[in-house]
Amino acid sequence: MKKNVVLFSKIPADQQARLEQAFNLTLFDRTPETEPKAFIKALANADGMIGSNMPTRIDDSFLCQTPKLKAASTISVGFDNYDLAALKKHGVRLMNTPKVLTEGTADLIFTLLMATARRTVELSNLIHNGQWTKSITPEYYGSDIHGKTIGILGMGRIGKAIAKRAHHGFDMNVIYYNRSAQPDAEQAFNAKKLELDEVLKTADFIVIILPLTPETDRLITKEKLALMKPSAILINGARGRVIDEQALIAALKSKTIKAAGLDVFEVEPLPTSSPLLQLDNVLLSPHVGSATVETRYAMAKCAVDNIIAALKDEKPTENWVNPEVG
Incomplete structure (x- = not known):
């Protein structure tokens, strides 16, 4: 039956x-x-x-x-x-x-990293809006990716796929925060396990790919964001609630950090009233990490x-x- x-x-x-x-x-x-x-x-x-x-x-x-x-x-x-x-x-x-969904999600996260660093959408909109009338001046310059330090929060399957792209594709220095050491990632990608605060202080790019648990809920607070370099870029491909979203908005407004690329949010779909929509230094994506055919x-x-x-x-x-x- x-x-x-x-x-x-x-x-x-x-x-x-x-x-x-x-x-x-x-x-x-x-x-x-x-x-x-x-x-x-x-x-x-x-x-x-x-x-x-x-x-x-x-x-x-x-x-x-x-x-x-x-x-x-x-x-x-x-x-x-x-x-x-x-x-x-x-x-x-x-x-x-x-x-x-490991590889597709890693592709999307690295897309966010690259597009945020090079301000791809912002510069595309500049052309669409008819504002490209002369050579680009320093206020529109992006950031290099190759040779920089990437800090990965969560070295699971997706974290390792991101580390592979960073290490082999862009000669990046890989550091990570995880509950347990990952010897395979350390050997394959020369990755180094550090405590959370050290990763935040050291990395040029912070990529969050942690599961949402009671321990990771609002893990990234105002105080944690303040540890990051002013030139650092934050990418979240995990869950919106891993970050205190209001603290992130404040950090982006005050330039505590340089920019963010976000595929996830505390409330989804993102409300049209969200202050994130008013910021030039954030790239938004509608939770599409696995959204390929x-x-x-x-x-x-x-x-x-x-x-x-x-x-x-x-x-x-x-x-x-x-x-x-x-």
Whole structure:
């Protein structure tokens, strides 16, 4: 007898067909956040759920209303809105898609670094606005990238992919902050592990790719930003709440740091009232680290593989967030 699965995101047709073949599939084509009651009703008899950008908190209260649920497959590497303790209590397996988005996300982060350093968008707008009427003067000069020091906060898969680009592509000196040493990165990229404050004081570019946890929530405060060089550039490709956004805005306004490139924000989509939109020394990107045709397809396929394996009572390995559920 087929199990019941709810799909709450649009995925490629061939991957949806795989779900339809394996399960009794229900499509929830509305927004869970704006219609939470309808979403929970759709999940009332579901054995599994699959989708991306979960805006609703999957906690004990939620799971008490979805008693048959045994597996959740998120089309993402992050799982901030899933309460792991509640999942364990209710025996719900959670899978994510960490490996398939590594290179695409690293590409985007390095794009932000390069475009922010060379002021690419700002200078492009100068031309579009008809303001390029003479040779560029020093107030529009950018910053070199090659040979500089990059400080990577979080030396996981994506951090290592960024270190590879920095070391081999731009002859950059790589330093990093991480809970544990990463000997493979140290050997391959001549990377050096330092304490957080030392990385912030030393690096010309700070790249944040840490997961959001209670320990990293607002990790980068006003005091931490003050440690950075006035010429330093900050790139955030992790989660918006790793940085105190108001402190960052103040640091950009006062030129405590030179500039920032941001793909993530405390509130998403970014409100039109955000002061970030008024600053020339910040480059904004709408949370698109994995947004390439190839990567998004690979993520959907991986997530489908995950839910099929989980509901067949197979044990996912590297994509299984909470193996303690069993």
